[in-house]
Amino acid sequence: MLRQDGTVCSEATTPGVQQQQLWSLGKRQSSGCVYSSTHGFNPEEIREKLQAFPGGSIDLLKQESGVAVLTINNPSRMNAFSGSMMVDLEERVSQLESWTDCKGLIVQGAAGTFCSGSDLNAVRAISNPQDGMKMCMFMQNALTRLLRLPLISVALVEGRALGGGAELTTACDFRLLASGSVIQFVHKHMGLVPGWGGAARLVRVVGSQNALKLLGGAVKVDPGLGLQIGLADGVLEVPQAEEGADTLLQQAENWLSQYTKGPAPVIQAVKKVVLSGRELPLSEALRTEKDVFGTVWGGPANLQALASKSKHK
Numbered sequence: 363m364l365r366q367d368g369t370v371c372s373e374a375t376t377p378g379v380q381q382q383q384l385w386s387l388g389k390r391q392s393s394g395c396v397y398s399s400t401h402g403f404n405p406e407e408i409r410e411k412l413q414a415f416p417g418g419s420i421d422l423l424k425q426e427s428g429v430a431v432l433t434i435n436n437p438s439r440m441n442a443f444s445g446s447m448m449v450d451l452e453e454r455v456s457q458l459e460s461w462t463d464c465k466g467l468i469v470q471g472a473a474g475t476f477c478s479g480s481d482l483n484a485v486r487a488i489s490n491p492q493d494g495m496k497m498c499m500f501m502q503n504a505l506t507r508l509l510r511l512p513l514i515s516v517a518l519v520e521g522r523a524l525g526g527g528a529e530l531t532t533a534c535d536f537r538l539l540a541s542g543s544v545i546q547f548v549h550k551h552m553g554l555v556p557g558w559g560g561a562a563r564l565v566r567v568v569g570s571q572n573a574l575k576l577l578g579g580a581v582k583v584d585p586g587l588g589l590q591i592g593l594a595d596g597v598l599e600v601p602q603a604e605e606g607a608d609t610l611l612q613q614a615e616n617w618l619s620q621y622t623k624g625p626a627p628v629i630q631a632v633k634k635v636v637l638s639g640r641e642l643p644l645s646e647a648l649r650t651e652k653d654v655f656g657t658v659w660g661g662p663a664n665l666q667a668l669a670s671k672s673k674h675k
């Protein structure tokens with residue numbers, strides 16, 4: 363352990379132990395389900411119901427760089443979420459939760475569009491309020507766990523992000539909009555409000571006035587409006603085929619690298635202190651910050667920076 367005067371005391375934490383401490387802290391912080399059996403929620407029951415509406419997949423590619431790519435893959439339905447894709451999503455989030463070297467995540471849609479929300483065929487079949495509520499709790503759990511992952515996530519929006527697809531973008535830390543893309547909370551046109559946690563998260567991203575406008579008017583948010591209200595964190599140019607320019611995914615990886623450069627424990631610690639600041643009452647957030655600080659203080663990256671007498675000009 364590094365003392366404040368720069369000397370090292372005997373209970374120095376080894377990198378492995380340190381990573382483990384940070385990880386279990388993250389697990390505690392992000393054991394992030396909103397609903398459990400105490401809320402009358404039975405995940406097994408709803409999983410079984412959802413599996414009755416198959417089609418498409420959610421694909422996860424974990425890369426050596428520590429940045430994973432999650433692809434919403436159901437192109438024949440504009441990447442709408444079938445029931446089995448909701449279950450898939452939960453499984454992919456579990457895989458990311460147990461990935462100790464994670465640093466970043468890009469969420470994209472397959473074949474040039476992001477996601478057209480929930481599969482309307484499944485929605486019609488489970489349109490009774492009880493099943494709707496169960497699906498809603500299931501997706502809120504999965505998306506809350508996605509947002510709480512100890513990594514930095516970005517939604518790469520190409521084409522359309524509609525309904526539940528728009529909600530999914532708010533479960534990422536950042537949103538990059540490709541030229542010509544649109545995020546639209548179309549729920550009002552469907553006689554609905556968001557139910558996957560999209561309204562609560564949207565208010566935190568753009569403020570309640572803007573959220574009211576976007577939901578109340580089912581406004582089409584293009585890249586320009588997205589930047590203006592803070593829903594978009596950057597705009598990417600769709601490359602022309604003959605240009606040989608970076609693909610949108612490469613552009614998103616480059617953009618994200620400014621935040622994921624460096625050792626995984628430090629990136630994970632950054633996410634954790636911001637997450638606790640956003641979600642917890644101040645005293646609790648401060649205590650969490652102290653605990654997270656303890657996992658990086660005197661760690662390899664910290665010692666190396668001190669040894670190299672780094673300057674921040």
Ligand SMILES: CCC(=O)SCCNC(=O)CCNC(=O)[C@H](O)C(C)(C)COP(=O)(O)OP(=O)(O)OC[C@H]1O[C@@H](n2cnc3c(N)ncnc32)[C@H](O)[C@@H]1OP(=O)(O)O
Pocket residue numbers: 438439440442478479480481482483522524525526527548549552554557558
């Ligand atoms: C959580 C609450 C929710 O998410 S409620 C769902 C909100 N989403 C919607 O209402 C989207 C409805 N779909 C649309 O507006 C259009 O299909 C959009 C996405 C704009 C694409 O239009 P366009 O480019 O003309 O293509 P298209 O309509 O021919 O669609 C291609 C095929 O995809 C299908 N598709 C599209 N979205 C969904 C969906 N959400 N659920 C199920 N299927 C969907 C279309 O039906 C069409 O299929 P098909 O080729 O006719 O067999």
